[in-house]
Amino acid sequence: MNAFTDDPRHADDLHAWQILRPLLDDGRYLPWTTGSMRPAALVAVCNEIVHGRRTSIVECGSGVSTVVIARLLRQRGSESAVVALEHDPDWARLVSELLADEHLSAFGRVIHAPLAGEPPWYSLTALAELPEVVDLLIIDGPPADRPGNGLRRAPALAALESRLSEAAVVYLDDINRAGEQAVVASWQAMTDWIFDIDAVSGTARGHRRPADCPN
Ligand SMILES: C[S@@+](CC[C@H](N)C(=O)[O-])C[C@H]1O[C@@H](n2cnc3c(N)ncnc32)[C@H](O)[C@@H]1O
Numbered sequence: 103m104n105a106f107t108d109d110p111r112h113a114d115d116l117h118a119w120q121i122l123r124p125l126l127d128d129g130r131y132l133p134w135t136t137g138s139m140r141p142a143a144l145v146a147v148c149n150e151i152v153h154g155r156r157t158s159i160v161e162c163g164s165g166v167s168t169v170v171i172a173r174l175l176r177q178r179g180s181e182s183a184v185v186a187l188e189h190d191p192d193w194a195r196l197v198s199e200l201l202a203d204e205h206l207s208a209f210g211r212v213i214h215a216p217l218a219g220e221p222p223w224y225s226l227t228a229l230a231e232l233p234e235v236v237d238l239l240i241i242d243g244p245p246a247d248r249p250g251n252g253l254r255r256a257p258a259l260a261a262l263e264s265r266l267s268e269a270a271v272v273y274l275d276d277i278n279r280a281g282e283q284a285v286v287a288s289w290q291a292m293t294d295w296i297f298d299i300d301a302v303s304g305t306a307r308g309h310r311r312p313a314d315c316p317n
Contacts (some may be wrong), residue, residue, distance in 0.1 A: 104173060111140065114302050118142040125173045129204045132166040133196075137243055139167040143275050146303035147240055148174050156238035157182035161259055162224065163243015164188040164197045164212045172201055172210030178179075183208065185232055187215040187224045189244055217244055223257040236265045242275040252281020259289050259308075272297075272308040282306070 116139035119126070122294050125148070126132075137149075144167055150156060151174060159175075161168055165185035171184045188194035194214040201210045215228030223245065239262055246254040254272065266272070276282050277299055286297045296315075297308040 111142070111304070114142040115140055118145045120168065121145050122148070124177070125170050128173050128177065129169070129206075130200070132169055132200070134166055137245070138273055139204040140304055142303040143273075143305050144170055146300060146305050146307070147238075147247070147273055148172065150238060150307075152274065154179070154238070154271065156271075157186040158233045158236050158267075159238045159240070160232055160236045160262065161186040161240040161242065161257070163245070164194065166177045166237050167240070167242065167244075168197055168201075168210050169200050169206065169210065172206040173204070176206060180209070184210045184211045186210070187228060187232075187243070188212050189215060189217045189224060219257070221251075221254045221256065222259065223254070225263070229261065230264075232265060232280070234265060235267050236262065237267045237270045239266060239270065239272045240275070241272065246276070246281050247279070252279065253285060256285045257284065257286060258295060259295065263293070268310065270309070271299070274308070276304060277306040278304050 105224045122141055122145060159171065161184055168184055175182055188191050191214050194212045198212045198317060201207055213228050213231050215224035220226045241255050241258045242252050246252055274282055274286060289295050290297060294311045295308045297306040297313050
């Protein structure tokens with residue numbers, strides 16, 4: 103058995119690297135790690151920005167995704183930006199430096215937001231710096247990969263819903279994990295948001311339930 107060739111995600115990600123190439127070639131080295139969003143997930147988000155003409159983007163959990171999205175917004179001549187919440191001050195500084203080094207500060211910004219509460223989520227005082235109206239919310243933080251941390255992203259929807267425009271969409275990354283699946287199930291049970299799972303990208307895409315759509 104070959105763990106590389108037997109996992110269909112690798113083929114999807116190889117394809118995604120090719121799709122992302124114009125954005126990867128448009129800047130400096132980016133420190134991709136296993137903590138980074140998978141290329142296939144980043145393609146799903148970039149497609150949403152292009153197809154959905156998303157202009158006000160908030161990301162929970164910064165990283166190379168923040169830089170790639172900022173590069174896309176610059177390439178498109180957009181007047182919009184991605185604003186990322188980041189709990190780790192060192193990581194916030196590093197991602198901010200990556201953005202500044204590429205003169206991307208008009209297209210991407212990181213807000214240091216320490217975690218607070220239970221489950222620990224970004225401090226509510228930091229949210230005051232976010233745009234008042236958001237049409238794309240990407241949830242890829244706080245980290246939720248350790249045992250017992252699976253529900254750490256659950257507070258995101260309630261905390262940010264008042265900023266989400268009527269036509270806004272939400273992407274939750276890592277939907278292959280039991281914790282994120284439980285988070286989506288709870289959102290669908292307790293809110294008027296419905297989610298579609300995309301197995302190729304490993305994301306769940308949510309939007310408000312249309313008025314004529316029964317529960
Ligand atoms: C799932 S990661 C977010 C990844 C980000 N959206 C991306 O695609 O690059 C969640 C958190 O892990 C931390 N993190 C991500 N990449 C890291 C790295 N290479 N080194 C250290 N911490 C990292 C950051 O605190 C980040 O907010």
